[in-house]
Amino acid sequence: MSSIEITVIDREGNRAEGVPWEDDESLMECLVANSYPILATCGGNASCSTCHSFLDRATFEKAGEIQEDEEDVLDTIEDEREPTSRLTCQVEWDEDLAGAEVTIGPM
Ligand code: FES
Secondary structure, eight states: OOEEEEEEEOTTOOEEEEEEEETTSBHHHHHHHTTOOOOOTTSSSSSSOTTEEEEOHHHHHHSOOOOHHHHHHHHHTTTTOOTTEEEGGGOBOOGGGTTOEEEEOOO
16 A cells, blocks of 8 residues: 655645545545545546545646546536646546645635
């Protein structure tokens, strides 16, 4: 089992470094495992948007392509969406994402 560390900024602006992300977790599952208040209402199926977060630019570039179902959901939260928005349930663990900075999206 491998693990990387990321930085998470919560909805209150608190910044935590060294948050562990295990290789069998999506980014959403990592946030939930670390007790961040992510509802993940759809269970990680890219259909609810409650796991929406913002990535730092470099991580966004490395995190893989946004698939059509995720794109459709991001379109429904147009007001909140930013250029580096992702549904964290669709971001897979990758060693290259060590040091990622993730800002949890608004409720
Ligand atoms: S958990 Fe529902 S879209 Fe990610």
